[in-house]
Amino acid sequence: MHKEILEDIGEKELINRLGKFMPKNQILDDCALIKTKNNDLLVNCDSLVENIHFNDLTICPRDLGWKAVVSNISDLLSSGSKKTIGITISLILPAKTEWFWVEELYKGINKALKEYGGIILGGDCSKGNQKAISITAFGIQGELELRRNACKPGDIILTTGIHGLSKLGFMIQSKVNFDNKFSLNERLIIKSIEHFCRPKVYPNFLNNLLKTRSQKKIRRIGCTDSSDGLFQALQDLAISSKCKAIINYEKMPKDKDWPKGDKWDEYYLFGGEDYELVFSLPKKWAKNLSKFDKDIKEIGFFADGSPSVEFKYNKKNKLFNNTPFKHF
Amino acid sequence: MHKEILEDIGEKELINRLGKFMPKNQILDDCALIKTKNNDLLVNCDSLVENIHFNDLTICPRDLGWKAVVSNISDLLSSGSKKTIGITISLILPAKTEWFWVEELYKGINKALKEYGGIILGGDCSKGNQKAISITAFGIQGELELRRNACKPGDIILTTGIHGLSKLGFMIQSKVNFDNKFSLNERLIIKSIEHFCRPKVYPNFLNNLLKTRSQKKIRRIGCTDSSDGLFQALQDLAISSKCKAIINYEKMPKDKDWPKGDKWDEYYLFGGEDYELVFSLPKKWAKNLSKFDKDIKEIGFFADGSPSVEFKYNKKNKLFNNTPFKHF
DSSP states (O other): OOOOBHHHHOHHHHHHHHHTTSOTTSOOSSSEEEEOSSOEEEEEEEEEEBTTTBOTTTOOHHHHHHHHHHHHHHHHHTTTEEEEEEEEEEEEEOTTOBHHHHHHHHHHHHHHHHHHOOEEEEEEEEEOSSOEEEEEEEEEEOSSEEEGGGOOTTOEEEESSOOSHHHHHHHHHHOSSOOOTTOOOHHHHHHHHHHHHSOOOOTTHHHHHHHTOSOTTOOEEEEEEOTTOHHHHHHHHHHHHTSEEEEOGGGSOOOTTOOOSHHHHHHHHHOOOOOOEEEEEOHHHHHHHHHHOTTOEEEEEEESSSSEEEESSGGGGGGGGGOOOOOO | OOOOBHHHHOHHHHHHHHHTTSOTTSOOSSSEEEEOSSOEEEEEEEEEEBTTTBOTTTOOHHHHHHHHHHHHHHHHHTTTEEEEEEEEEEEEEOTTOBHHHHHHHHHHHHHHHHHHOOEEEEEEEEEOSSOEEEEEEEEEEOSSEEEGGGOOTTOEEEESSOOSHHHHHHHHHHOSSOOOTTOOOHHHHHHHHHHHHSOOOOTTHHHHHHHTOSOTTOOEEEEEEOTTOHHHHHHHHHHHHTSEEEEOGGGSOOOTTOOOSHHHHHHHHHOOOOOOEEEEEOHHHHHHHHHHOTTOEEEEEEESSSSEEEESSGGGGGGGGGOOOOOO
């Protein structure tokens, strides 16, 4: 009998299959939802595994702690969390791990919590061969429900910032694929490392959305974050919302010194770990918001059609042929 | 410079040090507490790591899923949870893991949730070298706050059932230290394997406590579970509550076929994974409860004195000299 193993299935299909063990009314989104009498809680869990998601060469433990928190808060924000309550931390660590490493990790964790709100609620620590940090983060659902499946044909697609920088930062830090033959300038190098090691999120995002809302009755909008890359975010929105994302290549916000060329477009589209929000709004709201917050850019729109992502001008669509298929 | 590593520190000291990164008002207990307007939520996280907490030889994935849920629900109950809301699951799995293994694990998880209440709220899955299952469980804090630090001198110490069986089950399953030279009978063997693979918890515990309460104003009682063994549970209560546990060796409930001898006393005291509750009550309440529920047994009392565990009759105290010190 053929034994089906996870690397044959792939991550997306695995998550799909696991979803079938959940009750039907439970949302399959960036966060899980716990309904309580007054407030609905948003819950997100995310694991970082050594040599898969990080290694000692590319990121120091203090930055890793910061980043672990930020990646969870990003998921809370992309579901419409109005306040981060706190986190629990499950550590798996080899017996030979230095206490210094753990202490630094926790300093980074607390630094991020101090910046964005929330406390350490609890945790546990187990022995294992490979370092792993699983964080479960808790937030309070705000007035607007931000969900992957809430994009509508006609909506404008927006993003909070520039993509690709974290990937570039990773390449610079890992020194493997990077010899600066592109003569990148010092500013872009520093900025990219900063984006990779100390990513930021936008805690004002929800307030700014509320301030610029064109119709009070709209309470659900389509949103996710670009933790797995801009393309993946757009595809997740398109598939969950059952519509087609049409992207204007020229409108995608890039760093002013970002090099040209297909390779760099791929870093931009598939890089990941930028923690920018990718979302959709009705036209008027989109106009209000991008006028109110100059960092937020319109990059395309949703249309009726089979769930997919394409560029407005056909010639750039070849980029998607190189979608790096992620084996588990 | 000497580099301090985790195996030098030990698990208890590590948890202590990590506690210093938490806000002072946060409880260091079996569960973390999230205060919301109407209900307080109890949150517990626990990881099971392959070759540390389980292996394919001793437990099948369906039983492992069951057990992972039960160990979390046990922690919720031992903090006074009146209802399990649900769990999130973080899996770390090698790429060569069979889908069948994952499916079986989830079947076991859902079977336990069906038995004891709660749903799968969400989760994530990452690649790694070594299988690890981190579950975060959510419960609603009931009227009685059960806390490790709430035992009082004069309180009677009680337990919900028999200890040591899970350890015996583990030895039988691992076939390493077990050749049945003790001629254990079939019933005890089956019961022990059942305790190891399919441990149970007592969801009626909280109701029975409330039904038998001697004074309505008592709202906090000392409690933990014996997941790390009876001795560890008693020591955790004694240290957190700053008093001395005095145990009556003869009163500890044992299986009627449990062999005699120091080795077997050690399995009983230090075995772990029995998920019985170990708790303390004022005398009258203790009498009411153990009359109401015949499985619950009084095994000793708390007294003023330095935090420690000792037997009422001195000659048995040598057992504690062999406390298996757990390196990380």
